[in-house]
Amino acid sequence: MKDSNISDLLTKRTGRPVAGSGIGLVAATAALSFIAAGLAARRPDPHPRGLAKRAPAKREALRLSRDGAAIMGSSVLLDSALEHLRGDFRRDEMYIAPLAGAASMAAAMAEPRQNAAGRALEGVHIASFTTGLMGMGFHLGNVLRRPGGISWNNLFYAAPLGAPGALIMSGLIGMVTHQMARSSGRERRHGRQLAALTATAMLAETAEVALLHFRGAYHDPAMYLPATLPPVAAVGLLAESLSPRKRRRGPLKLLLRAVEALGYIGTAFHALGVARNSGGWKNWRQTTLAGPPMPAPISFAGLGKSGRAALDLLDVAEDREGGRAR
């Protein structure tokens, strides 16, 4: 395997394993992204045009979706930093994933706008999406290089094929949301598109969870929850994207809130899982890497928000149509 120039440099400079300095580099970049995001976030477009000004309801809905994308970005940032640290940042490319996650998170938190800054934000989303696709390619290459190729052992333990999908999705949702915010009206169409996109992401995410929880032999019955609840919500979202029905949306929103909650509860369960590894939390430097990944479950929180955003958009559309009818 090709060695990493960055890791080599860090190791040579400090004389210590890459862990400390590698994660330091990632943390520094992430911190910069956080600051950038903080500056960009919530600051409204100084020259609001189009719908944003006239239709705060749509803006609110899309903001929920952007929150979702930001959460997914943060999940990518932390999860890939953790997992690539576990892999010793053996290739330079491994530094890209957490950085792209940080950028995606920052861009998603920023208020959409029409000017050059807006185009830059969109560029970041497109870059995240592309980076995710490339990451998936790298991971596939890693699986195929190993003896056994596409085998259960490699799907379980080689570079996870599904993980870069979170970056693809946070980029895609960020991009789509940004475009939707810039165009006026068409809430119904946008709601249906966002519902379909979120449902697809949820199903893909479930596939990865199912695979990895299967690797853990579903040793705790709670491990079935994230493999069963999200697909139900995804089916609901797909139904909404095909033919929106208002009476369906109430329960579906509750279900999506449950999926979101699963993201937070899952993090707690993973913390317990870390404790069940040899040495528990006292041995965190080993067990947080060996145990279930703490940052992974919150991506469901992001998708839950995105899904609700889609339903909110459909509500907005119907309210407007209803208003007109009255």
Added chain:
Amino acid sequence: MTRPIGQHAPEAETEPRAVDGRAPDVFSSRGYVPMREFRTEDEVDFVIVGAGCGGSVLAAKLAEAGMSVVLFEAGPFFRPLSDFASDEYEQEKLYWLDPRISDGDDPIEFGANNSGQAVGGSSVHFQMVSLRFRPEWFKARTKLGYGKDWPVDWREMWKYYAEVEAALKISGPIRYPWGPPRGRYPYRAHEVNEAGLVLARGAEALGVGWTPTPLCTVSAPRGKSPPCAYRGMCKIGCSVNAKQSMLITYVPRAIRAGAEVRDLAMVGRVETASDGRATGVSYHRGGAWMHQKARNVVLAGYSIETPRLMLNSDTARHSQGLANSNGLVGRNLMVHSNHAVWAKFDEEIRWYKGPPSMATCEHWNYADDDPSKDFDGGYSFMSQGPLPGDFAGTLTSASGLFGDDLLKAMGDYNRMAGLKIVGETMPSPDNRVMLSDELDDLGLPRPRVTFSFCENDKRLQRHSLDFMSKMLTAAGGQNLLETSSTAHLMGGCAMGDDPETSVTDDMGRCWDVDNLWICDGSLMPTAGGVNPAMTILANSARIADRIIASRGNL
């Protein structure tokens, strides 16, 4: 033996711990769990001698069926979390190292590879390879034309393999490449380490199958067991309790169900009445000889100690030793050939990481029609991960390396990989356990073990060395080194359908003494080309069910 680094309870090896109504809590550093105790004058339903793979399963299942059980073990009752050091020489305390007289053309070396002396027996330090017999081996004579037939149908054994695999949460592949379909292993296979990937690369280059090894250490949390931490110290006792040894599985189950475990209790004789039936055992514990009364006695001391105990329990009525009217007690002892090829690689392997044998090839257990197969029986082989002391010993004994040369050779330790067989040997009545004239510290005659390989065994060994050399070369290995040794014990008190040619019937009940039973690896009529642990466990689970089913006639 030098004593100890970081060990805070050396008294485990001198003072019995399972006393005063409590036994060590194996999931704690110094705690206890309550344990039922029996008086020596109580006539318990079953006395079981030996707390390894045979005795522990039986004790748990009989106790759970409501029978009164006392489980004797000559070794200490360890708590892995506090008693096990990460030190190869300290951990020799897990082996049965009492001197034995070993002769024949190919004298067996005793210790790490074939014995255990602790509650849990050798399952405390085994390498956790959990393979099943090939179905045809249970009728080796009829179907394959060598060895002997087992008095058991493979489908029945298959059922019990599944039972013990579930009880031990074996972590194995989703689909096993050889033999009839087996259910999915309860836990997923572990990530194959670099040493295992060497085998995988070699197998793919030569066009034979390979698989992640089904292992008896959990790949996810289980109860109080954390998942395997891949420390690689498995062979000297798992100090994190990921290994599902008898010590942390069936023995606690037995205690919970009301069985008593007597540690550091060496059984010296099975006592019999004038009618020839067993009445109990005499044992040495805490500096004194005592006697435990029992309605049934089960011997589960493995292939040396079980025959030794029977031969040493002779009386006027049983003049050749207990249950030995046909003279077969101690005969047909088998080992596994444990020959290996080692090679140096350009890249770092770090073979000590993780369980030692993470990849397996059983090709030669199933390839009956291959024209190059010039031997009866079969062999499997696995990737290797010997600890430094172990491997230095291998280098020294195989090539005489010493001093600076050994130091230099050990410099390549992190770039080495190896393949080692578990090769079937043929049962022969001349390979046997007898009593010698020498006495041990307790005044018991030391066993004398005579063993020689037959021509078929040697052809198998040669074939395996050639094949593994080819595979290592195909995987990129250089400077090949061949070594030879043995592992495991099988036979010595074979079960069978005919009282003339076997020691026990199909449920381990001695033909001559109807309340004397055997339940361990010495029952095995043939050795098979896989590690015997699962077969011994499955057979014990089967015997337990047979005993429970026939409890009315005991």
